[in-house]
Amino acid sequence: MSSHSLHVQDLTVSYRRIPALHHVGFSLACGSAVGVLGPNGAGKSTLLKALAGLLPIETGRITFHGREMKGANQEFAYLPQREMVDWDFPTTVRGVVEMGRYLRVRWWKRFSQEDRLAVDAALEAMQMTALQDRQISALSGGQQQRVFLARALAQEAHVLLLDEPFTGLDQPSQEGLKLVFRQLREQGKLLLISHHDLGSVQELFDQVLLLNGELLAAGPVAEVFTQENLTRAYGTRVFSKIDHGLAT
């Protein structure tokens, strides 16, 4: 049993001034894949973005290996939803992966041998070496996800935050991505993955965070992913929506 390395205490986050997550607390160990589940508007993306430092936090603290994470850092890598990326940007697969090293290299300095090797290794690990000179719009959905994973690897990030990575992928790409996640987990990375397909939770994740504006349950899939908890997360949501006149 490895010691827990990511601690979140009493985290409250607002999205456009409206609190979207209330007093969330959990602890997670490295080397695991964690599913972030909950109905639409439950705060899945908000949680990932807050961890990535993309949204300001109102209360609470986030610590990683005992160090408080405040603002910008290289330990966490956020992988945006695919439709949020400008795929026509003039860059190649290798170009995107190199971006993971940009902040390790001083602005005016050239890439070192070490940087190049890190980029090579990241491309190799994600099986993108053969496609490294492709423009990024000329890739399949699964390949596009792997490019951003490779960028996170080149950045030497330890916590990978993925926003709905399986959305819009065909079956073979989904299978490929599952294998990649298993491999990253074995390397000791901590993956937090927001996900909406409840049917594949058991094969994908070893831990689950169940959200609905607050944290309803957290822990191993076998303990937390129960009918009772799901009813609490998805069932109550229906009523609360009606109560608030469907305001989201």
Place this chain on the structure above:
Amino acid sequence: MDWLLEPFQHAFMQRALVACVLIGFLNGFMGGFVMLRRMALMADSLSHSLLPGLAVGVLLFGLAPMGLFFGALSAALVVALGAQLLARGARVKEDTALAILYTSAFSSGVVLLSFVKVRVSLLHYLFGNILGVSNQDLWLAYGVAVVVLPLLVAAERPLQLLLFDSSVARSQGVPVTLLNIGLVVALVLTMLSSLQAVGVILLLGLLIAPAATVYLLCDSFPVLLWGGGALGVFGAVSGLWLSYWLGVPSGACIVLVLGGLFCIAYLVSPRYGLLPKLWKARHFHKESLARWEHHH
């Protein structure tokens, strides 16, 4: 070869040539940032808002270049920052705010210029005259190039992160706000250096067209910047040369050449052009028909 070099035997054409090289490169290089940051509309607004600044400059200091420079600079900065502030109100979006701000600024420029006692033509500021650039104008363009280009080159990697995904860049520690302001200031300086040559209205063509053309031909950020600069020089010099022989206004001729080059790239670019795409679709269609017939 005489026909090629003859225009440049005149002193005013030599000065115009130097101006073309300097501002062609500056604008072409800057254009890549403007396009990827989606600042084209903002650039348009800024260029129009230079006019009231020029008018105030003329009213206060006469036609002294430094007065014009600081007048235009402050007007552009007021509009740029004003748009940001107005857009903070959330319901009115930035493009709407800019449209109102810059037409108002432009109109106040027109009104102010009518009060100016010095003989100064509105047309001159609208369309510029590259044949009339003074040595001071050239020094200004040179100074801007020497300050702006090395900074943009030094910050190329963080700027690329910002342009690719500004929110992720911010979370990783890229000084996003500082770089954004830096880009706007660089843009305004670039415009000021080109004002005398191409005027308020045509500025935008010289700024955007080279980068947009190269964008259709390459998949590399550095190539976009340097290629844009090179194409800007080529377009400006050949436009100047053509205008000499055709006896037409040089600024318009330069923008037309650049626009023409963009159209060619739009049609025939191997990867992103219209014609290769149509040809590929046709080819694919024929192939699949043939395969179908083969099977049956």
